[in-house]
Amino acid sequence: MTEQHLRITSQFVIPQVFEEPARGYEVLIVKSGEANGWTFKRSVLQQSVDLWTGAEVFVDHSFWGRSVRDLAGVISNARWSDEHDGIIADLRPVGPSSEILRESARIMLTTEPKPKLGFSADMYFTAKGHEAESILKVNSVDLVIDPAFATQFLRELYAQKGISMTLPIKIPPVIPDPDPDPEVQAFHTLLDTQGTVHQMQQDAQQVRTLRLQMCSDLLTTGLAASKLPAPVSDRIRKDFQAHLDNGHPFEPSDLQAAIDDARTMLSELTAAQAVIGPTRVGSMFSSNDQLEAGVDDLFGLPREERLKNVKPARLTGIRELYFALTGDIDLHGGFHAERIQLATTADFTGLVKNALNKIVAQHWEQLGRAGYSWWQAIASVEHFNSLNSITGTLIGTVGDLPIVAENAEYTELAVGDSPETASFVKYGGYIPLSLELIDRDETRKLKAYGQELANSGLRKISKLCAAIFTDNSGIGPTMADTGALFNTTAVTTKGGHKNLLTTALAAAEWEVVSKAVYIQPMLVKQDTGYYGTGSPSAVSPRYLLVPRALQLTAMKILYPTIENAANIFSENLQRGQPGDVLTIPEWTDATDWAAVCDPKVIPSIFVGERFGMLPEIYVAGDNTSPAVFTNDEHRIKVRHFLAVWVNDFRPLHKSNVAG
Numbered sequence: 001m002t003e004q005h006l007r008i009t010s011q012f013v014i015p016q017v018f019e020e021p022a023r024g025y026e027v028l029i030v031k032s033g034e035a036n037g038w039t040f041k042r043s044v045l046q047q048s049v050d051l052w053t054g055a056e057v058f059v060d061h062s063f064w065g066r067s068v069r070d071l072a073g074v075i076s077n078a079r080w081s082d083e084h085d086g087i088i089a090d091l092r093p094v095g096p097s098s099e100i101l102r103e104s105a106r107i108m109l110t111t112e113p114k115p116k117l118g119f120s121a122d123m124y125f126t127a128k129g130h131e132a133e134s135i136l137k138v139n140s141v142d143l144v145i146d147p148a149f150a151t152q153f154l155r156e157l158y159a160q161k162g163i164s165m166t167l168p169i170k171i172p173p174v175i176p177d178p179d180p181d182p183e184v185q186a187f188h189t190l191l192d193t194q195g196t197v198h199q200m201q202q203d204a205q206q207v208r209t210l211r212l213q214m215c216s217d218l219l220t221t222g223l224a225a226s227k228l229p230a231p232v233s234d235r236i237r238k239d240f241q242a243h244l245d246n247g248h249p250f251e252p253s254d255l256q257a258a259i260d261d262a263r264t265m266l267s268e269l270t271a272a273q274a275v276i277g278p279t280r281v282g283s284m285f286s287s288n289d290q291l292e293a294g295v296d297d298l299f300g301l302p303r304e305e306r307l308k309n310v311k312p313a314r315l316t317g318i319r320e321l322y323f324a325l326t327g328d329i330d331l332h333g334g335f336h337a338e339r340i341q342l343a344t345t346a347d348f349t350g351l352v353k354n355a356l357n358k359i360v361a362q363h364w365e366q367l368g369r370a371g372y373s374w375w376q377a378i379a380s381v382e383h384f385n386s387l388n389s390i391t392g393t394l395i396g397t398v399g400d401l402p403i404v405a406e407n408a409e410y411t412e413l414a415v416g417d418s419p420e421t422a423s424f425v426k427y428g429g430y431i432p433l434s435l436e437l438i439d440r441d442e443t444r445k446l447k448a449y450g451q452e453l454a455n456s457g458l459r460k461i462s463k464l465c466a467a468i469f470t471d472n473s474g475i476g477p478t479m480a481d482t483g484a485l486f487n488t489t490a491v492t493t494k495g496g497h498k499n500l501l502t503t504a505l506a507a508a509e510w511e512v513v514s515k516a517v518y519i520q521p522m523l524v525k526q527d528t529g530y531y532g533t534g535s536p537s538a539v540s541p542r543y544l545l546v547p548r549a550l551q552l553t554a555m556k557i558l559y560p561t562i563e564n565a566a567n568i569f570s571e572n573l574q575r576g577q578p579g580d581v582l583t584i585p586e587w588t589d590a591t592d593w594a595a596v597c598d599p600k601v602i603p604s605i606f607v608g609e610r611f612g613m614l615p616e617i618y619v620a621g622d623n624t625s626p627a628v629f630t631n632d633e634h635r636i637k638v639r640h641f642l643a644v645w646v647n648d649f650r651p652l653h654k655s656n657v658a659g
Helices: 042-047 098-110 182-226 230-245 252-269 287-298 318-326 348-372 435-439 443-474 507-518 548-558 566-575 626-630
Strands: 011-015 024-031 033-035 038-040 056-058 071-081 086-093 117-128 131-145 152-157 166-170 280-282 379-383 390-392 420-422 425-434 543-546 581-583 593-596 605-609 616-619 633-646 652-655
Touching: 024 071, 024 117, 042 131, 056 182, 071 098, 071 182, 086 098, 098 117, 098 131, 182 230, 182 252, 230 252, 287 318, 287 348, 318 348, 318 435, 348 443, 348 616, 348 633, 420 633, 425 435, 425 443, 443 605, 443 633, 507 548, 507 593, 507 652, 543 548, 548 581
Parallel strands: 038 131, 056 131, 379 605, 543 581
Antiparallel strands: 011 166, 024 086, 024 152, 033 038, 056 071, 071 086, 117 131, 117 280, 390 420, 425 633, 543 593, 593 652, 605 633, 616 633
16 A cells, blocks of 8 residues: 655635725715704804714714713714715714624615615704704714604725735645655645744734724724713723733723723712703704603603604603612612713703693693683783782773863872782692602602692682682672772762672673673772762673573573573583683572673783792702602692782672572
């Protein structure tokens, strides 16, 4: 048997994971037009071109702080494009999520139909109304689904040929030696091995160089995206750059851990401070906008117009919101900045307070439609800038201007007043938003708090206005002229108002009352000889005030087409309640009624408010309020300053009918 010697040609294939098929991509990152309710003109975008170069590209927006893991690329060579009516730029893939960026580019540039992928800006800008005036800073340009603008990948940008995705290293074939010599064979084997090792060493060095370059890019973009203060960022850069200078690459997770540690330390040092910068719009919405929209959805409230297009994460309940904004997962009643990942200046108690105010406004309107805003038809509402006592001065009229002869002196006109005074009364209390309620996730109960506040506030005004007609056994408060609001004394006597009867409501009696109000004399002067001498007011009452028992009777008087047959009662309801018949919820007497003139013509009843007609809800403190620790509760206070008074008796008439 003859021994044969045969050399086999070998091939090694080394995977090269750092290969880039292209230098990057040309992309459209923003264009003129309207996005999420904001209008961006060409001139505004053209002035901002220099701000876009150097911006990082992340995969998806984040409202919990940026992570190195989401870094996908960096923007360069930003420039204006008339063709695309927007800003285009070169996008270089870099970072742990760069492969997602490349795959997205491949899909958008080669496939049909295309998904709704594009770029959405996270930036600061100033605006007038809903029109952007100036872009101040670009934080990032993120790869998202369904972006606000119709942004897109335009094309691939190729540079010089890179390293092959697989690097074949071949050992040159050797011609079989017909007379194999063991020493020669060993020598050739050694040469082959040395050549292979040398080639592999070169390849490994090339891979190491590429990895060091990637780590350097990652260090720069990662620290820029962290938004850490410069001294803190420089310290991290110094530590990691030392490794790179010594030829040692680092893992992305190590850089992320260092950034997270720095954030935690910074949060602990600045937990008691609140830093508020210019209005930030991320994807044209800030993280505070996201939270506000999420809380509105949680409580079933309609969103403001500016938040219509916000797509917040759905909150499961008040418990999740509390943990996210306070970090108090142990329910100790504290604020733990180190546990908070949400990048926002919003405060838990403040958000709940705002939601309750919206609930109050919504329920106030609903109660008003149900009948508790009847007083708005007969009362004049005034805002006051202080809590000083109110003097409602009623200026009398001059019935007739006397003749002034040529060269004669003017005579003093007899003008008097009838001052009525009122004082503000403060109503209120506080709602204990307890940690137990939060832990039980009783969102519905919290929503009911707001409805109860609206109910109590509106009914309070209704009660105060209704009492004007029922106080003092139905004759009302005492006026400044010493007479009761409703009395039978002649108007020619001091304190006489002649606006009280005792007859039951009927069509004929409504005419009697209307005539009595029409002939009420206007005030000339509050003095003997002037009482009741003014001209008739010549204004008939418009509103008929009744208890629920007289509602249909009143409707039939003012609107005779309404019939009183049992079989068409539903038809009567479908006609709607006439606006001039006011049913007073607080009136319990089934026979008394009253008449009131239109306050736009002759005002009589006034409602004064200091801080608004709705109950004022605000927070006593914040997440670190002492009550949170001592009582396990966030205290939400409600306050209502009101003053209700009668300024003039003439537009009012009352009938106290014996039962």
